[in-house]
Amino acid sequence: MATGRTHRPATRSRGIPEATVARLPLYLRALTALSERSVPTVSSEELAAAAGVNSAKLRKDFSYLGSYGTRGVGYDVEYLVYQISRELGLTQDWPVVIVGIGNLGAALANYGGFASRGFRVAALIDADPAMAGKPVAGIPVQHTDDLEKIIEDNGVSIGVIATPAGAAQQVCDRLVAAGVTSILNFAPTVLSVPEGVDVRKVDLSIELQILAFHEQRKAGEEAEAAGPDGSGPVAAARKESAEQGPDGDVPAVMPA
Numbered sequence: 001m002a003t004g005r006t007h008r009p010a011t012r013s014r015g016i017p018e019a020t021v022a023r024l025p026l027y028l029r030a031l032t033a034l035s036e037r038s039v040p041t042v043s044s045e046e047l048a049a050a051a052g053v054n055s056a057k058l059r060k061d062f063s064y065l066g067s068y069g070t071r072g073v074g075y076d077v078e079y080l081v082y083q084i085s086r087e088l089g090l091t092q093d094w095p096v097v098i099v100g101i102g103n104l105g106a107a108l109a110n111y112g113g114f115a116s117r118g119f120r121v122a123a124l125i126d127a128d129p130a131m132a133g134k135p136v137a138g139i140p141v142q143h144t145d146d147l148e149k150i151i152e153d154n155g156v157s158i159g160v161i162a163t164p165a166g167a168a169q170q171v172c173d174r175l176v177a178a179g180v181t182s183i184l185n186f187a188p189t190v191l192s193v194p195e196g197v198d199v200r201k202v203d204l205s206i207e208l209q210i211l212a213f214h215e216q217r218k219a220g221e222e223a224e225a226a227g228p229d230g231s232g233p234v235a236a237a238r239k240e241s242a243e244q245g246p247d248g249d250v251p252a253v254m255p256a
Contacts, residue, residue, distance in 0.1 A: 016087070020061045026051040027058070028084045034077045043074040085118070095122035095154045097180075099171050100163030101131055101141050104186055108162060109137040122154040127167065144171070151178035158182045165189040 030050035034042055044062075048055040062068065062075070065083055069075040085091050096119050098105050109124055124141045126132075131141045142150060150156070159175040161168050161183060168187035175183060182198045185191055191199050 016064045020064055021088075023051070023053060023057075023061055024084050024088055026053070027061070028081065028088070028090075031077055031081045031084070035081055039077055041074040042077055044069060047075065090118035092118065094119045094158055095156045096120065096158045096160060097123045097125060097147075097150060097154070097156050097175075098160040098162060099125045099144070099147070099175070100161060100167070100187075101126040101136055102162065105160075105162035106136050108160060108186075109139065119158070122156055123150045125150065127163075144174075147171075147174055148178040151175070151180060156180060158184070160184045160186070161191075162186045 027047065030047055031042070033050070034047075044055040044059050048058040051058065059069075062080075065087060067075065067080060067083055082091075096114065098108055098121060101109065101124050105124070105126070109121055114121060121137070121139060124136055124139050125144055125147055126141050127144045129143060132143045134141050151159075157180055159180040159182070161171055161175075163171055165188045168185065168189050169191060172183060172185070172191045172193065176193060176197055181196060183191065183193070183200070185199055185201045186203075188203055188205060190201070193199055
């Protein structure tokens with residue numbers, strides 16, 4: 001089986017926009033679920049709804065892949081799974097190293113979804129000497145002193161950083177110097193990398209802060225609608241509705 005070091009996806013050379021590339025995994029996830037249910041074909045509307053996008057955008061995205069579907073039939077599910085997997089580079093083996101085997105790193109190592117999507121955890125690396133040799137998810141942890149040799153021996157081009165923020169840049173520099181050209185960063189810091197190195201950042205605290213913003217805004221809108229004494233337009237509408245009968249103009253309870 002080919003490895004990530006010698007084969008790279010052709011998305012850039014084919015001129016596929018980054019926004020489309022970012023949506024391809026969403027389509028693949030929805031298509032995989034359909035395939036597991038033995039669904040042979042799917043319409044653009046059904047697939048778009050399952051992926052959370054609009055159908056016009058989906059058809060445009062698929063046109064970059066050269067896939068236009070069949071009028072009245074839709075898209076062949078199995079072929080699309082193969083086509084998107086090939087475009088994303090998932091028809092080959094991608095050895096990955098995870099650096100920083102704390103709670104998060106250990107959770108990532110135990111995640112079963114990597115292997116099913118073409119990613120093989122080749123090594124786990126940590127700076128704590130006490131962790132060396134300790135198995136996590138069946139893989140013995142190795143010390144950071146051996147990072148460069150581990151990268152070379154396993155032909156790794158994708159690295160995952162799950163270290164504290166203060167150690168992330170140094171780890172990143174060593175990974176890049178050793179030949180890693182794609183990094184998934186879970187550390188709460190911005191990494192500086194040379195041209196030709198791709199970094200994807202995952203910061204759970206930032207996502208929670210964004211959700212907190214939306215919750216605060218919704219709470220403010222509800223309070224404004226209700227008014228300081230419960231006499232806002234929403235409250236008034238509810239009161240009016242309660243005072244009206246089923247036909248909207250007769251009191252629900254007639255006076256005695």
